[in-house]
Amino acid sequence: MAEVEIVSVSKAFGKTQALGDLSLTIGDGEFVALLGPTGAGKTTALRLIAGLEQPDSGSIRIDGRDVTGNAPADRDVAFVFQQYSLYPHLTVFENMAFALRAPTRRVGEADIRMKVREVARLLHIENKLDNKATQLSGGQMQRVAIGRALVRSPSIYLMDEPLSSLDAKLRGELRLELKRIQVDLGATILYVTHDQTEAMTMASRIGVIEGGRLLQIGSPREIYENPINAHVAARLGQPTINLLPAALFGRAPAGAATVGARTEHLTIARGGGEVSAIVKRVEHLGDQSHLHLDLAGRPVVTLADPEAGFGAGDVVSLCLNKPLFFDANGWRVAA
Incomplete structure (x- = not known):
C-alpha cells in the first residue's frame, strides 16, 4: 500500500468544470470516501488517479512518485466499477486470476491459485470458483469484481459506487465485508458514493464534494457535528x-x-x-x-x-x- 496525493488538480470537459483545484491526501492504509451527488466530480477524481483522464493542471503522486503523465498500467492502481464488468464466458476463478496472468506481471500459476483462493475465502465465494459468472447472483458478481481487484495488491484501490446496484440487504452485508477486508489487508482505498450510510460506516475520513470542489474533509463524526456550511450539514444525517x-x-x-x-x-x-x-x-x-x-x-x-x-x-x-x-x-x- 502507499500514500496517494492529489495536488491542486483541475479538469474541465469543454465548458463544464468537473474538478476545480482539488487537493487531497489518502494516507497509507486509509479508507477515504468522497461523498456527493451525481455530477459532483467524484468519478472524475478516480479516473484522474487511475490515468484514464489527464488533468488540465496539478499533479498526482503515488508513494512519493509523480505519476501525472504515466499510463494507467504504470500507476499500480486497481479500479472497481459500479457495474460488475465480468467476463461471462469465464469462471469465477478465471475472472479473478485474469489480471495476474497479464504478461507484464509474470506471476507463477501456483502463486495465482494461492492468491485467488485466499481472496475468495475473504469474500466468502470460495465455493463458487468453478462457476461461470452468469451463474451468480448480483451480490456474488459484485464480490467477484471486488475480488478481481483485491488479488492484485495495488498501491490503492479506487472504488466507484460498487454497491449502488445491489438491494438494501446486500449493500448492508457487503459494507461490513468490505470494511473488514480493508482492515485485515491494511488496504488504501478511495471510495466514491452518494450514499451517506456507506460513507459514515466504512470511511475513516469523508470528503464532501460539490460542483467539483472539496468543501470539507474530516472524520464522519467531525463532518456530522461540525459541518462548515449548510450544504455539508445536509449531506449527512437521517x-x-x-x-x-x-x-x-x-x-x-x-x-x-x-x-x-x-x-x-x-x-x-x-x-x-x-x-x-x-x-x-x-x-x-x-x-x-x-x-x-x-x-x-x-x-x-x-x-x-x-x-x-x-x-x-x-x-x-x-x-x-x-x-x-x-x-x-x-x-x-x-x-
Missing part, C-alpha cells in the same frame, strides 16, 4: 437536517439567518416549548417514528418514540437544544 429561519425561534447568535436542527437538536412535547407545530403525518418504522410537522408553514421532520402516541392533527411544542447556525450565505456561525 432524516435530513431541518433548515429553518432563525427568526422563528427568537434566539440566535449575531449574523445567523438559519437554524440547522437535527433530530437530536429538537425536543418534542405536548406543551411548554418555544414554538408550536402541527403533526401532518407519522411514519412508523418499528423502534422509532418519523414525525412530519408543519412549523409556521415550513416542513420539519424529526424522530419520536412510537410510544409517545402522536398522530396527525396533534399540536406539539418544540424546544431547541444546541442546534447549528448558518449565515445568509449558508456558512457556519458560531453559537
Whole structure:
C-alpha cells in the first residue's frame, strides 16, 4: 500500500468544470470516501488517479512518485466499477486470476491459485470458483469484481459506487465485508458514493464534494457535528437536517439567518416549548417514528418514540437544544 496525493488538480470537459483545484491526501492504509451527488466530480477524481483522464493542471503522486503523465498500467492502481464488468464466458476463478496472468506481471500459476483462493475465502465465494459468472447472483458478481481487484495488491484501490446496484440487504452485508477486508489487508482505498450510510460506516475520513470542489474533509463524526456550511450539514444525517429561519425561534447568535436542527437538536412535547407545530403525518418504522410537522408553514421532520402516541392533527411544542447556525450565505456561525 502507499500514500496517494492529489495536488491542486483541475479538469474541465469543454465548458463544464468537473474538478476545480482539488487537493487531497489518502494516507497509507486509509479508507477515504468522497461523498456527493451525481455530477459532483467524484468519478472524475478516480479516473484522474487511475490515468484514464489527464488533468488540465496539478499533479498526482503515488508513494512519493509523480505519476501525472504515466499510463494507467504504470500507476499500480486497481479500479472497481459500479457495474460488475465480468467476463461471462469465464469462471469465477478465471475472472479473478485474469489480471495476474497479464504478461507484464509474470506471476507463477501456483502463486495465482494461492492468491485467488485466499481472496475468495475473504469474500466468502470460495465455493463458487468453478462457476461461470452468469451463474451468480448480483451480490456474488459484485464480490467477484471486488475480488478481481483485491488479488492484485495495488498501491490503492479506487472504488466507484460498487454497491449502488445491489438491494438494501446486500449493500448492508457487503459494507461490513468490505470494511473488514480493508482492515485485515491494511488496504488504501478511495471510495466514491452518494450514499451517506456507506460513507459514515466504512470511511475513516469523508470528503464532501460539490460542483467539483472539496468543501470539507474530516472524520464522519467531525463532518456530522461540525459541518462548515449548510450544504455539508445536509449531506449527512437521517432524516435530513431541518433548515429553518432563525427568526422563528427568537434566539440566535449575531449574523445567523438559519437554524440547522437535527433530530437530536429538537425536543418534542405536548406543551411548554418555544414554538408550536402541527403533526401532518407519522411514519412508523418499528423502534422509532418519523414525525412530519408543519412549523409556521415550513416542513420539519424529526424522530419520536412510537410510544409517545402522536398522530396527525396533534399540536406539539418544540424546544431547541444546541442546534447549528448558518449565515445568509449558508456558512457556519458560531453559537
